[in-house]
Amino acid sequence: MKHHTIRKHLRTLKAWRTIRDAARRSAAFVWRLLQKVPLLLGWLSPGRYIKRMDWYIIKKFIGTYIYAIALIISLSIVFDVNENLAKFSQYNAPLKAIVFDYYANFVPYFANLFSPLFVFIAVIFFTSKLAGNSEIIAMLASGLSFRRLMAPYMVSCILISLVTYYLGAYVIPHGTVIRQHFETLYKHKRKNTSAENVQLQVAPGVIARIQFYDNTRKCGYGFILDKFENKKIVSHMTASEVRYDTISNEKFHWKALNWKIRSLGGMKEKITEGTTLDTLIMMEPTDLVYSKGQQETFTSPQLKEYISKQQSRGSGNVVQYEVEYHKRIASSFASFILTIIGASLSSHKRKGGMGMYLGIGLVLSFTYIMLQTVSSTFSINAGFPPVIAAWVPNMLFAIVAYFCYRQAPN
Numbered sequence: 001m002k003h004h005t006i007r008k009h010l011r012t013l014k015a016w017r018t019i020r021d022a023a024r025r026s027a028a029f030v031w032r033l034l035q036k037v038p039l040l041l042g043w044l045s046p047g048r049y050i051k052r053m054d055w056y057i058i059k060k061f062i063g064t065y066i067y068a069i070a071l072i073i074s075l076s077i078v079f080d081v082n083e084n085l086a087k088f089s090q091y092n093a094p095l096k097a098i099v100f101d102y103y104a105n106f107v108p109y110f111a112n113l114f115s116p117l118f119v120f121i122a123v124i125f126f127t128s129k130l131a132g133n134s135e136i137i138a139m140l141a142s143g144l145s146f147r148r149l150m151a152p153y154m155v156s157c158i159l160i161s162l163v164t165y166y167l168g169a170y171v172i173p174h175g176t177v178i179r180q181h182f183e184t185l186y187k188h189k190r191k192n193t194s195a196e197n198v199q200l201q202v203a204p205g206v207i208a209r210i211q212f213y214d215n216t217r218k219c220g221y222g223f224i225l226d227k228f229e230n231k232k233i234v235s236h237m238t239a240s241e242v243r244y245d246t247i248s249n250e251k252f253h254w255k256a257l258n259w260k261i262r263s264l265g266g267m268k269e270k271i272t273e274g275t276t277l278d279t280l281i282m283m284e285p286t287d288l289v290y291s292k293g294q295q296e297t298f299t300s301p302q303l304k305e306y307i308s309k310q311q312s313r314g315s316g317n318v319v320q321y322e323v324e325y326h327k328r329i330a331s332s333f334a335s336f337i338l339t340i341i342g343a344s345l346s347s348h349k350r351k352g353g354m355g356m357y358l359g360i361g362l363v364l365s366f367t368y369i370m371l372q373t374v375s376s377t378f379s380i381n382a383g384f385p386p387v388i389a390a391w392v393p394n395m396l397f398a399i400v401a402y403f404c405y406r407q408a409p410n
Contacts, residue, residue, distance in 0.1 A: 050155065053139065057152035060130070064122040065160065069111050072118065076110060077103060084187060093186035101182045105175035112172055115164045116334040117365040123153070123342030124360075136347050146347070146408055153343055157335045165332040169300035177297045195289045201313040202282040205229060210242070215289040218244040223256065225281065236262040239277075244285055254281045287313075295324040319386055323376050326390035333394055334368065337401045344404035364400075368393050 050058075088098060111118070130136050139149060193215040202208045202225075211222030223242045227235040238260050245253035260273040286294075287310070298306060303325045310318040345360060371393040378389060 050152070053144075054152040054155065058156050060126045061122060061153065061156040062159070064126040065118055065156075068118045068121045068125070072114075073107055073111055077107070080106070087187050091186040091188065093182075097182060097186070101178050102186075105172075105179040108167060108172055109176060109179065112164055112168050114369070115160070116331060116338050116368060119157070119160060119335045120338040120342050120365045121362070123339050124346050127343050127346040131347055149347070150340070150343060150405075153339050154336065157339050161332040161335050164335070165328065168328045168331070173297050173299045173302075176293075180293060180297065193289065193291075198288050200283065200287060206282075208281065208283060210288065213285075213288045215285055218246060218285055220288070234264055236264070242281075245278075251284060252280050252282050254279055295321045298324075300325060300328060322386035323389055326387050327372070327376065330390045330394050331372075334397070337394060337397045338365065338368065340401040341397070341404050344401075344408035347408055364397075368397055371396065 087093075093102075127136070136149070140146070195213045195215075196211065198208075198210045198213055198220075200208055205228045207226045207228070209222075209224040209226075210220040213220040220242045221240065223237075223239040225235075225237040226233055237256075239256035240258040241256075243255045243257070245255060256277040256279055258275060259277045260271065263270040263272070286306070295303065298321070303321055307318050307321050307325065310321075341364060375389040375392045
């Protein structure tokens with residue numbers, strides 16, 4: 001019995017020693033990791049890659065960019081107030097709605113819309129000033145290459161592009177809804193609130209037709225719903241009126257009034273009818289009525305979902321939505337292209353100051369915006385592919401940027 005107890009204590013002691021040794025090894029491993037944390041933080045620290053000269057240019061870039069936005073948008077507000085003051089007075093627009101519903105959403109919308117222009121102006125302005133003060137000459141004379149000089153410009157572009165894309169894709173569309181509602185009420189910009197002779201595929205083999213739809217009341221008149229199987233009609237539903245259920249927690253709820261359903265099966269026919277029928281029809285009011293600028297009120301995920309849904313239905317009224325979706329992405333990359341052009345043009349010290357470069361910058365910026373408008377119009381009205389239409393300005397100006405970049409060091 002004593003030998004058994006001794007062996008048991010020895011096994012327990014051995015287990016404790018094993019646990020102790022494992023704990024010591026773990027502690028040593030953790031200690032070695034902690035000793036490497038400062039090295040890891042040093043590798044991840046922005047200061048390792050972004051030097052004092054980079055911070056100097058980034059601050060100049062971002063500061064001038066914000067200054068350009070504040071200056072030009074302030075002028076735009078003055079002109080807009082002068083143009084619309086009579087309308088605001090005529091329709092008795094309250095001051096609170098003017099400030100918070102209209103201009104609070106007007107400023108970010110146009111600032112984001114013309115962000116490439118502001119980037120170009122900012123680059124031309126502060127780079128010409130650096131060149132005029134011989135600062136760029138000193139940087140290049142110290143052995144800095146032009147390619148290395150462009151690094152802080154690209155970092156600034158990354159920050160601006162990420163912010164502008166996030167605002168344009170997720171934030172500004174919500175404000176655009178409020179701004180457009182204000183314009184409808186107090187600027188008398190009538191929105192399209194009805195549609196006639198609408199026909200769409202709401203599901204595979206299911207076609208809906210509405211003679212007249214009133215979006216204000218969310219009602220459709222002269223409703224027909226046909227279901228086909230193997231190119232043969234198997235169900236024909238008619239209703240004098242259908243109403244969209246706006247208080248339902250789920251989508252696609254409609255109420256049919258004075259309805260009749262003819263079910264066809266070979267030589268047999270079954271007719272059912274009634275006064276009221278709650279039903280699910282895979283369509284929404286946004287599928288029936290299109291108003292000008294509606295695509296600007298959708299976030300990018302909503303745009304993608306809407307485009308996919310309309311394409312599956314065979315609808316041709318999605319081009320403007322596709323152009324808007326791709327334009328938001330393309331506009332973010334425009335900052336890089338216009339920055340390279342602006343920095344390449346204005347990085348040399350020449351007589352005449354920044355006036356000539358600022359003029360060239362404005363011409364190129366407005367040319368870019370004009371190309372965006374023209375390509376979008378071609379896509380909507382002439383069947384030009386939306387993806388190409390959104391990227392044509394970037395592709396053309398990328399060639400100009402490459403030429404300017406290659407010539408800048410000379």
